[in-house]
Amino acid sequence: MPLPCELIVYRILKRNPLDENCRLKERDFILKAGDLADGLSLFMSRNAAEECRQTLNRVDGLATLHVGRIRDLSQHLEGLTPLDVIEIPSEDFDDHAAVVNLPDPFSGRPEDADRAETLGRMLAAMARLVPEPVD
Amino acid sequence: MPTLERTSRAYLPSVSVTLGDLESELAGLELDSPRHTVPSPQFQSFSLQRAFLHFHNLQDPLFRVFLRNLFGITRSDDIAAEDRPTDYAISTILELIWGARTLAGQPAWSNPEVDIAGNGGVRIKWRRGQRSVTVACPPNAQFHRYLYYANELVHRAIPDFESATLAERLTWLTLPHAPAM
Numbered sequence: 001m002p003l004p005c006e007l008i009v010y011r012i013l014k015r016n017p018l019d020e021n022c023r024l025k026e027r028d029f030i031l032k033a034g035d036l037a038d039g040l041s042l043f044m045s046r047n048a049a050e051e052c053r054q055t056l057n058r059v060d061g062l063a064t065l066h067v068g069r070i071r072d073l074s075q076h077l078e079g080l081t082p083l084d085v086i087e088i089p090s091e092d093f094d095d096h097a098a099v100v101n102l103p104d105p106f107s108g109r110p111e112d113a114d115r116a117e118t119l120g121r122m123l124a125a126m127a128r129l130v131p132e133p134v135d
Numbered sequence: 136m137p138t139l140e141r142t143s144r145a146y147l148p149s150v151s152v153t154l155g156d157l158e159s160e161l162a163g164l165e166l167d168s169p170r171h172t173v174p175s176p177q178f179q180s181f182s183l184q185r186a187f188l189h190f191h192n193l194q195d196p197l198f199r200v201f202l203r204n205l206f207g208i209t210r211s212d213d214i215a216a217e218d219r220p221t222d223y224a225i226s227t228i229l230e231l232i233w234g235a236r237t238l239a240g241q242p243a244w245s246n247p248e249v250d251i252a253g254n255g256g257v258r259i260k261w262r263r264g265q266r267s268v269t270v271a272c273p274p275n276a277q278f279h280r281y282l283y284y285a286n287e288l289v290h291r292a293i294p295d296f297e298s299a300t301l302a303e304r305l306t307w308l309t310l311p312h313a314p315a316m
Contacts, residue, residue, distance in 0.1 A: 014251065015213040020262075025250070032253035033273040056215070105271060105292075106256075108279035113292035117269065117283040 001087045005068030009042040009085065009097055010049035011127065015060040024063060024127050026120035033106045039098030042085065046130070048095035055092075063127040070099055073122050077115050099123075197246055198236065204249040205229070205257075214251055221255040221274040228257050228272045231280075234298025235305060243305045261308055268304045270296075 003009070013028045031040060042065070043049035049062050067085045074082040081101040090096040105116035205228070209220055236244050245261060252258045255274025260267060265287040272280045282296040284304050293300055 014215075014218070014253070016250075019248065027250055027252065027258055030252075033256050033275075033278045034254055105281060106273045106278035108294045110281075110292045110294055113271075113281040113283060113294055114290060117285075117292060118290055121285075 003044065003067045003085045003087060003097060005066075005071065007044065007067045007085075008064050009044055009067055010046055010130070011040070011042055011063045011065060012049060012053050012056065013061045013063055013129075017060055017063075017129070024124040024129060026117065026124040028063070029123035029127065030105055030116050030120035031102050036104040039088070039100040040102055041088075042097040042099065043093070044087070044095035044097050048093060052093045061132070062130040064130055065123065065127050069126055070123070073119060076122070077118065079111065080115055083119075195241065195244075197244060201232075201246050201249070204246075208249055208251060208257070217255070218251050218253050219255065220251060220257045223275050224252075224255060224257045224272045227280065228259060228270065231270070231272075231296075231298050231301055232259065235301035238299055238302035239305045243302070243309050245305075245308070261305065263308045266308055268301075268308055270301065 011028065013024070017024055017028055019025050029040065043052060046062070053062065070083055070085050074080050080103070083099055083101050085097060085099055088096050088098045102119060103112040103115045105113045107113070205225065208214060209225060211219075245263070247259045247261045250258045250260070252271050252273070256278075257272045259270045259272075261269075267285055269283045270280070271283070279294045280296070281292050281294045282301060282304065283290065283292045284307070285291075
């Protein structure tokens with residue numbers, strides 16, 4: 001089911017998510033090899049993202065994204081199947097969702113790798129790092 | 136220094152090496168921990184020729200830093216087991232980068248950011264101002280590696296690139312006023 005445009009979604013980040021300029025790395029917003037069918041995993045609530053994060057080793061934070069702005073990215077790249085953000089029911093996690101129609105960078109097609117990297121940069125630029133709670 | 140012969144992929148040293156040679160080279164790495172002075176299981180699975188190809192250039196301190204960073208991510212406790220780079224990814228990236236560095240020459244070499252690509256892949260990124268060159272290598276031969284370069288005006292990806300293409304892009308990074316493409 002497509003998520004409403006006004007929703008804020010959460011992306012779990014790997015260790016060392018910031019580059020030397022303290023910007024989020026595009027790495028966390030590009031499909032990994034073999035992940036085409038799953039899309040880019042997201043959570044619809046911070047609680048669900050934090051619960052998932054506790055079960056994973058070696059992750060280092062959360063970033064927020066705006067669903068409507070993710071959809072808007074499609075218009076910046078010609079020939080791209082429109083991106084969507086949909087709910088993906090999961091047996092393991094609550095409130096699971098994904099960005100779908102992202103290109104597979106490892107497909108061997110230059111346009112896929114170009115779009116995947118460009119979209120990764122755009123997603124990283126629009127994402128916001130969630131501050132860690134102070135103990 | 137071994138003589139080099141041109142292949143379709145890179146300059147490969149036309150020498151044979153023994154495990155003892157390789158261990159000597161590894162001992163010279165002077166990595167942070169004593170446990171790093173013996174070959175890890177990762178190293179032992181490399182072909183000796185490939186491994187030697189990467190280690191015989193250790194006189195260059197910048198390249199040594201790159202090697203330390205690259206091998207560091209294969210051992211880092213900060214990286215989940217499923218994301219640790221595979222032998223295929225490491226050996227492919229080393230062969231391509233060593234070849235590109237040989238072709239481009241030392242002045243074009245600057246140390247890149249070494250990172251994981253997830254699921255066993257590797258990402259290497261060079262930056263200079265608004266220009267960047269990224270190399271992404273997948274975990275196995277089922278997928279295609281690619282090179283992506285960009286500046287403020289244009290961006291382009293090249294799948295299944297060879298060392299010569301990477302050398303050309305590393306040189307492009309160093310030009311004071313690089314043409315768009």
